Amino acid sequence: NTLFLITPTHTRPEQKAELTRLSQTLLLVPNLHWIVVEDSASKTLLVSKFLSECSLNYTHLNVKTPDNYKLQSKDPNWLKPRGVLQRNLALHWLRNNIDIQTQKGVVYFADDDNTYSLKLFEEMRDTKIVSVWPVGLVGGLRYEKPIVNNGKVTQWFTYWKPRRPFAMDMAGFAVNLHRFFEFKEAKFDYNVPRGYQESVLLQGLQVKMTDLEPKAELCTKILVWHTRTEKTKLKNEERMKMQFGHGSDPQIEL
Ligand code: UGA
Ligand code: MN
Numbered sequence: 001n002t003l004f005l006i007t008p009t010h011t012r013p014e015q016k017a018e019l020t021r022l023s024q025t026l027l028l029v030p031n032l033h034w035i036v037v038e039d040s041a042s043k044t045l046l047v048s049k050f051l052s053e054c055s056l057n058y059t060h061l062n063v064k065t066p067d068n069y070k071l072q073s074k075d076p077n078w079l080k081p082r083g084v085l086q087r088n089l090a091l092h093w094l095r096n097n098i099d100i101q102t103q104k105g106v107v108y109f110a111d112d113d114n115t116y117s118l119k120l121f122e123e124m125r126d127t128k129i130v131s132v133w134p135v136g137l138v139g140g141l142r143y144e145k146p147i148v149n150n151g152k153v154t155q156w157f158t159y160w161k162p163r164r165p166f167a168m169d170m171a172g173f174a175v176n177l178h179r180f181f182e183f184k185e186a187k188f189d190y191n192v193p194r195g196y197q198e199s200v201l202l203q204g205l206q207v208k209m210t211d212l213e214p215k216a217e218l219c220t221k222i223l224v225w226h227t228r229t230e231k232t233k234l235k236n237e238e239r240m241k242m243q244f245g246h247g248s249d250p251q252i253e254l
Pocket of ligand 2: 113114226228
């Protein structure tokens, strides 16, 4: 079973650091295909070079989020969903480039800034329909998780909107590749309420609560953390330019 990891990514000072950290985890995962989708009008040189040197199996795609769907610098981060078009493009690529007769696989949406235990990838590898597990450091809680009774998921341990059909973070589930070929229309969508991206995809895939396969010791272990990297302040670049006529060397890639 190949793991297909879908990672949206966007240009910012921390990007190469995040991709380095993630890729060096992924180097330790057997049978993996990394689909990296840049939020940009064209593929950047930084990501192109990075991927060509990373020693992973990868596919490099790009699609730019239109300005009206992009967060403005003053917006709170929950205002607009991120990664929607990028993940949809990856799903489109899979449906058009994978021969489902011969390829068995599992799809996981792996954001570039989270922290992943290697154990997580082995937990998800035998996903029959959809497997689920807890996510650490998310939703204003120590963790969010599926509530498991007699081996079945019955509810969601979340503070925020627990009545959502699938009240979990993007990092909390993986889907059998075959499912995306059975339900070819299933995708993410801007026209859904806040927090419903995961639910709209899984409903599009006709997933029922009884289909969910609880992993990580019946959802009692945290194997992925929704870490977020602090935005780096680069204010002394400007000050240096003002005082000395130049900041750091733009030729040196960050
Ligand atoms: C939370 C969830 O964990 C995400 O899966 C979800 O996409 C996001 O909320 C959301 O509200 O849409 P959070 O840490 O707040 O995550 O979001 P980011 O990590 O900033 O973004 C999620 C992914 O989209 C990242 O891989 C990031 O590189 C990418 N992204 C972000 C873009 O492709 N374009 C952007 O403009 C911003
Ligand atoms: Mn994140």
